[in-house]
Amino acid sequence: MAPSVDDSSNPQMGYAEFITSGGWVDHAIVPWPFRTNIKNVGQGFLHRIPYCFVDKRSYENLEEQKCLLKQGIKLWSDVIGAPGRDTGHSLAFRQPESPTDYCCKNYRYGLEYEPLDEDNDLQCDWNDKYPKDALAIHWADEVKAGGFAAKAFIGYLEEGRSTSRIAGRHYMHITDYADAATVAHELGHVLGLVHEHQRWDRDDFIEFRCHNLYGMQHTVDAMMADTAAMGRPVTEAEAWDMLCNSEQTAYYYGAPTAALIKGAGLDVHGQPALDGPGDLDLDSIMMYPSYFGAIPPYEPESSVTLDTAVMVKIKKDENGNKIPLSGEDWRIPRGGDCIPQRR
Ligand SMILES: [Zn+2]
Secondary structure, three states: OOOOOOOOOOOOOOEOOOOOOOOOOOOOOOOOOEEOOOOOOOOOOOOEEEEEEEEEHHHHHHHHOOOOHHHHHHHHHHHHHHOOOOEEEEEEEEOOOOOOOOOEEEOOOOOOOOOOOOOOEEEEEEOOOOOOOOOEEEOOOOOOOOOOOOEEEEEEOOOHHHHOOOOOOOOEEOOOOOOHHHHHHHHEEEEEEOHHHOOOHHOOOEEHHHHOOOOOHHOOOOOOHHHHHHOOOOOOHHHHHHHHHOHHHHOOOOOOHHHOOOOOOOOOOEOOOOOOOOOOOOOOOOOOOOOOOOOOOOOOOHHHHOOOEEEEEEEEEEOOOOOOOOOOOOOOOOOOOOOOOOO
């Protein structure tokens, strides 16, 4: 998921990475397979990721008018270079031979500006020109996208592990609020990267201020009402605590905290299960900026202050207390570029 306000910054090389560190959303997630062409899976030397647009509207809104996919892919290739021995990676996105050959026949979007109904919305009869594991690109309105500018499935799910949809199980939903950097962030998810700010060690570098999240009171109220109706009411303080710290609870109630809570605990060796190499990279494209979630989308990011920001850069004093960086240094910028994933 990517925040829906604009900014840009410099290329950086950090990431919280899921595939090699294991455990988070689903243990079934693996790297994209090698393939010599879109259907020849398991052969060759490139992890080719074929993608297609689900319908005419998706193609026209996202690619014909804005070239969002091409630009997002270019942001990556500008930083990581072409696949090969020199660059140490073997990733390649594969655009459709004809972009107007859509992933879907008879695509059913569902009701516009209504929350996503997983079982009935965004459904299609798969076009067998494409392998069933191709990345399906959907245009979505911002309500269907859950208030995010865009969102995507993380990593690769093998066919036998898919519990519901097989064709179209790898997807990206992109709204009119997305730009090329948003798409690059989502492509990071497609490759298996998770949010930098969800690393286990993030509290050494940033402070997550859950109470500043715009719209959270609504979710807190909903959880209190829901638990009361089930006969096991939680207090307001308990609801805040669970929604701010339990990923499972956040997902269950559709809270915006789901994209902000630390994503994985420690593995059997006592090591963080989620973190990539090195320290947290505050300039990563997989990092949310300070203004994320602090204000409604139509307000300028500069209106966010140290008092209202959701995430701020910190240092720790000798007693381990978190102190925000001074001046404007507490602000986490939006990452505008990206990151190698070596394999
Ligand atoms: Zn994201």
